[in-house]
Amino acid sequence: MNMLAQAGKQLREVRRRFGDPKHYVKTDETSGQLQFELLTREGCTPSSKVLELGCGCLHLATPLVQYLDSESYVGVDPNEWLRKKAYKNEAVKALMVEKKVQFTCADNFDASELGMKFDFAFSHSVLSHVAHWQLKQFLENVSRVLVPQGKILSSIRLADGNAFGSTGTPDGKDSRHEEWQYPGVSWFTMKTVQEFSLQHGLEATRNPEYTEFYTKTRPGEFHDWVVFRKQ
Ligand SMILES: C[S@@+](CC[C@H](N)C(=O)[O-])C[C@H]1O[C@@H](n2cnc3c(N)ncnc32)[C@H](O)[C@@H]1O
Numbered sequence: 699m700n701m702l703a704q705a706g707k708q709l710r711e712v713r714r715r716f717g718d719p720k721h722y723v724k725t726d727e728t729s730g731q732l733q734f735e736l737l738t739r740e741g742c743t744p745s746s747k748v749l750e751l752g753c754g755c756l757h758l759a760t761p762l763v764q765y766l767d768s769e770s771y772v773g774v775d776p777n778e779w780l781r782k783k784a785y786k787n788e789a790v791k792a793l794m795v796e797k798k799v800q801f802t803c804a805d806n807f808d809a810s811e812l813g814m815k816f817d818f819a820f821s822h823s824v825l826s827h828v829a830h831w832q833l834k835q836f837l838e839n840v841s842r843v844l845v846p847q848g849k850i851l852s853s854i855r856l857a858d859g860n861a862f863g864s865t866g867t868p869d870g871k872d873s874r875h876e877e878w879q880y881p882g883v884s885w886f887t888m889k890t891v892q893e894f895s896l897q898h899g900l901e902a903t904r905n906p907e908y909t910e911f912y913t914k915t916r917p918g919e920f921h922d923w924v925v926f927r928k929q
Contacts, residue, residue: 726757727757727760728915728916729757729822729916729919730756730757730758730759730760730761731761732911732912732915732916733757733758733820733822734758734761734762734765735911736851736908736911736912736923737758737762737818737820737851738765739908740818740849740851740925741818741849742762742817742818744765744766744767744770745766745767745770746766746770746817746818747770747771747772747814747815747816747817747818747845748762748766748770748771748772748816748817748818748819748820749772749773749774749809749814749816749818749819749820749840749843750762750771750772750773750774750819750820750821751774751775751807751819751820751821751824751836751840752774752775752821752822752823752824753773753774753775753780753781753801754775754777754780754781755780755781755783755784756773756780756781756784756790756794758820758822759771759773759784759794759799760784760790760793763793763794763797763799764793764797766797767797768796768797768798769797769798769799770797771797771799771800772799772800772801772802772809772812772814772816773799773800773801773802774801774802774803774804774807774809775801775803776803776804776805777803778801778803781801800812806835806839807832807835807836807839807840808839808842809839809840809843810839810842810843814843815843815844815845815848816843816844816845816848817844817845817848817849818848818849818850818851819840819843819844819848819849819850819851820850820851820852821836821850821851821852821853822852822853822921823853823921824836824852824853825852825853825854825855825884825886826853826854826855826883826884826921827878827879827880827882827883827884828875828878828879828884829875829876829877829878829879829884830872830873830874830875830876830884830886831876832878833886833890833891833894834894834897834898837850837894837895837897837898837900837926838897838898841898841899841900841926841928844928845928846928846929847927847928848927848928849925849926849927849928850900850925850926851923851924851925851926852923852924852926853921853922853923854886854891854921854922854923854924855883855884855885855886855921855922856885856886856887856888856891856904856922857870857871857872857873857885857886857887858870858887858888860906860909860920860922861906862906862909862910862913862920863913863917863918863920864909864920864921864922866885867885870887871887872885872886872887872890873885873886888902888904891924895926899928899929900926900927900928900929901926901927901929902924902925902926903924903925903927904922904923904924905923905924905925906922906923908923909921909922909923
């Protein structure tokens with residue numbers, strides 16, 4: 699077998715065992731704790747209902763579900779193998795079962811089939827990889843399941859960069875990718891974020907203090923953070 703055929707065989711084997719590796723993630727328990735802290739700063743309490751988009755290996759879900767009342771967390775992620783990896787930790791699995799969390803594998807950010815309304819939605823390192831059209835899809839489908847005055851807290855990469863290490867795009871414009879970017883990054887101007895938000899009844903505000911907070915512990919993770927409030 700030549701080298702190319704051998705590499706193809708290895709890739710097929712990785713996909714068979716783990717799903718598509720291009721969506722793999724490099725976050726950990728510490729980033730989950732930081733995300734949890736930001737969500738509580740936004741007003742999340744134990745009785746809040748929370749939807750997480752791109753819940754991955756449950757790094758946020760683990761501290762968050764401990765904190766929330768039963769039946770209060772829903773996680774969305776098309777890559778189910780990440781959750782299965784997290785479930786290899788028996789304590790994580792037992793917690794998710796005890797607190798009656800729900801998961802869906804939707805790839806369009808649509809959790810409406812569960813018939814729940816949420817006080818908060820959250821995403822970390824998801825909007826920083828989406829195609830241009832997926833930002834609209836995200837805001838449309840998530841806004842639909844938020845209560846009035848509900849909030850979405852999301853990390854994103856803004857095209858004008860930030861004071862914590864993000865360069866932004868060379869021309870300060872949207873990157874307008876047609877597909878999910880990973881490990882690459884997609885970029886949006888705040889103007890585009892605000893325009894798309896208004897189309898779905900949301901008001902978007904940038905929160906540089908959250909980037910400052912996050913980078914104190916994780917200096918290389920200089921995502922911008924945006925809060926979307928449902929009108
Ligand atoms: C960079 S990871 C971040 C994971 C997690 N939020 C964290 O911080 O550990 C991006 C996540 O988005 C998920 N993802 C990719 N496409 C998605 C989609 N259309 N809807 C929801 N999640 C998606 C991936 O499977 C992956 O878990």
